[in-house]
Amino acid sequence: MSTTADSRPDTLAPTEDGLSRLVAEGHDLRPRVTFAETVSQTFALAGRSVTTMRRNADQLFDVTFQPLLFTAMFAYIFGGAISGDVRSYLPLLIPGVLAQSTLTACMATGVQLREDMEKGVFDRFTSLPIARIAPLAGPALADLLRYALAAVLTVAAGLAMGFRPGGGVLGVLAGGALIMFAGWSLAWIFTWFGTVASSARAVQGYSMMILFPLTFLSNAYVPTDTLPGWLRAFVHVNPVSHIVSGVRDLMNDGAVTAQVGWAVLGCVVVAAIFLPLSVRSYARHL
Secondary structure (H helix, E strand, O other): OOOOHHHOOOOOOOOHHHHHHHHHOOOOOOOOOOHHHHHHHHHHHHHHHHHHHHHOHHHHHHHHHHHHHHHHHHHHHHHHHHHOOHHHHHHHHHHHHHHHHHHHHHHHHHHHHHHHHHHOHHHHHOOOOOOOOHHHHHHHHHHHHHHHHHHHHHHHHHHHHOOOOOOHHHHHHHHHHHHHHHHHHHHHHHHHHHHHOOOHHHHHHHHHHHHHHHHHOOOOOOOHHHOOHHHHHHHHHOHHHHHHHHHHHHHHHOOOOHHHHHHHHHHHHHHHHHHHHHHHHHHOOO
């Protein structure tokens, strides 16, 4: 005699108590998502982030006004003291401003993520059959536009002030690509902060404790040979210093040096560590 589906409720038609028990045990009952669907969902959520940027212009403040302000301010204040004149200081300064502007934009990524989680935006994603990484990877992908905007404005301001990159157009494009990749990689650190911190203000506080030491205790604005020995030792192992040196080599000389390799390697390592940590920490909120 054949057995109907109604006689096997535990296997074909789970009861409400059975579903509640599976959820309580931590089972993910959503349908599996293919790689193609994950890519599509990531781009869809990136489009959502771009739309948010377009409708809230204040989110672009850190990648528009700030790079222009820092370029002009540091050039005219420190140019004569460090390099003798403003124009001679620009090849040293522009990559440093690029690094600081990108790191600041990365910090905003974590803060915005935490704010969305507090407002319940991410709670809606729990009921949708989407990949867990998509709500994190989408905004990270959209932020590439913010990094590109900061790079374009910084280089344009430098050109207006007399910056003439020896690497030519290709060197500038390569340096911009490196700083964008660095921004995407380092943003996963702040994304992880966004998933573990208790509030957006806490994310900002943690981020500032990392942002300022890494930026100002580096070779971003001054030559390392002017620093005391103990500080020079830290600067040489600071990952931001490798990124800045790599961008300088590409923009000023058009050369793919060891510093470029170290910068790329460091960014890959950071992404390999903090991307999985971010996804795992975010999954705990589902």
